[in-house]
Amino acid sequence: IEAGFSEMRNELQSRDALWRRIQLECQQLHTELLKIREYKDMQEVQIKHQSSCVQLTEQLEDKNAELLLLAQSQEHQREELNKIRNHLYREEQSHCSEQERMKTEISDLTEELHQKEITIATIMEKASLLERQLKMELEIKDKLLAKQQLLDFRYKVIKSENTQLKEMV
Numbered sequence: 001i002e003a004g005f006s007e008m009r010n011e012l013q014s015r016d017a018l019w020r021r022i023q024l025e026c027q028q029l030h031t032e033l034l035k036i037r038e039y040k041d042m043q044e045v046q047i048k049h050q051s052s053c054v055q056l057t058e059q060l061e062d063k064n065a066e067l068l069l070l071a072q073s074q075e076h077q078r079e080e081l082n083k084i085r086n087h088l089y090r091e092e093q094s095h096c097s098e099q100e101r102m103k104t105e106i107s108d109l110t111e112e113l114h115q116k117e118i119t120i121a122t123i124m125e126k127a128s129l130l131e132r133q134l135k136m137e138l139e140i141k142d143k144l145l146a147k148q149q150l151l152d153f154r155y156k157v158i159k160s161e162n163t164q165l166k167e168m169v
Helices: 002-045 050-168
Strands: none
């Protein structure tokens, strides 16, 4: 997009320069036209040669035609420059709004990531707590199992002693 803007700016600057040259030429032609008119007026006062007047009139008409063509060309160039300026403005606006949209999207994604990080941290804390509780329960069960096994062993010993006592009696 930046290359397109740069290209459009260069074209706009080129056309601006051309337009200024055309304006300068128009001014020069206008000055020349005024000089030719003055010369023509002098010639009409001091007519010596009929062919010279005809030639000057033709030149004046040619210059007027050139001036008219240059004015038309200048107007066309002005319209083209306006079109390019409008296009460039729309492109810049589009680019700015796209940047704003991307900033908003990045901000939203950053917020979402932050929320997910908080959720993960909370889950990790809960998992750690559950793991500690599970270890404590396992320790308690291990102790109970050991007590149970000890009680079983004592029961067997007592049962064995009872059996022996019964046999003795």
